[in-house]
Amino acid sequence: MRDFAPPDLRPFGYFVHHQGRGHAERCAALVNALPEARPVRIFCARDDIFPPLRPNVTITRIPSLFEPTGQEPAGAALLDTPETMHCAPVGWRGIRRAMGQMAAFFMAEAPALMIVDVSAEVAQLARLCSVPHVKILQHGDRTDPGHRAAYDSAAGLLAPFHSALDQPEWAGWADRTHHAPGLGLRTRMPSQDAARQRLGLGGATVALVVSGQGGNGLAEAPLGVAARGFPQMRWITIGEVQRDWHATVPPNLEHRGWVDTASDHIAAADVVVSSTGNTTCAQVLSAARPWIVVPEWRYFDEQVEKARALDSAGAALHLPHLPGSAHRWRRVMHQAMDRHDPDRQRALAGNPDAATDAASWLERLSARLWDMAPDFQHHDQKDPTHA
Missing domain, CATH: 3.40.50.2000 (Glycogen Phosphorylase B;)
Structure with missing residues (x-):
């Protein structure tokens, strides 16, 4: 069973928001820097926004979590959205399909990590399905319960910017955060x-x-x-x-x-x-x-x-x-x-090594989550997600 496979052979899952190309370009840079033996399964509502991907990386196209088809029931739209969620309308067949596809992946493949860029709901789905997730950290007022749940429950946070640009309220997550300024971005400029x-x-x-x-x-x-x-x-x-x-x-x-x-x-x-x-x-x-x-x-x-x-x-x-x-x-x-x-x-x-450094951090995080020796758990109290 996948649950008992060595951690370096188990896949990483990766949810990519399909608005614009920035999320996809960041994803491509990161997964292409991972070891060739590491399978990656990308979930995205578009498959035409990605730069070339290395072998052993596949894209599963899912319905959009944010765009209605016109077949959604109007009555269900009147239900209040709880504070723990952002975009969770009721009665959307597309959302059921998308979440079901990811849940099926969790069950069948037992991924070592699920990287989420970005959706608080997908991050919480991974945690509820007993899959550790890495949440991409974004600027903004994200003190609401939904974001807090996604960030607080994450095994690690990946910040695609310099630590000097952190918001003050993130101090409590510092030991779980890896900063990767310039990740997936073309930062070498001409004269x-x-x-x-x-x-x-x-x-x-x-x-x-x-x-x-x-x-x-x-x-x-x-x-x-x-x-x-x-x-x-x-x-x-x-x-x-x-x-x-x-x-x-x-x-x-x-x-x-x-x-x-x-x-x-x-x-x-x-x-x-x-x-x-x-x-x-x-x-x-x-x-x-x-x-x-x-x-x-x-x-x-x-x-x-x-x-x-x-x-x-x-x-x-x-x-x-x-x-x-x-x-x-x-x-x-x-x-x-x-x-x-x-x-x-x-x-x-940032620097051109951002993707390589972030990929190494993910690999170390995965190994520590799934391959801890008993004495490590009892004697080494350092957070295993620290970069």
């Missing part, structure tokens, strides 16, 4: 000169505005105000921008939309204004540019808390919203330039 040459920007002073993929983007009107306030600068936006009918767009403001050259644009910039998505943060930290962060709306105020952490760590200037006047824009631009600390930014960016 500014090379990036400018490829983009044809010449010697212009460039302010780059970056919106992430997970939301509706930043508003156009305040960007027009900024560009008019700095007519000597070239303002370029990449990503989604919310168009405003009343916006007066000057000629030095250019919307480029979605591009495949985000890293070049960030490297070419003299100052960056952005939301705080994972990929954007890693790239701006690596490029070490003066940086203004304006969080977009996300569940549990994820980007708000990350922006606060970046500001507290001396890596960026956090604004709650885009300035609404030219004089305010001038003030915050000067603030961002004056407090810019490129060495601090690079120190927080």
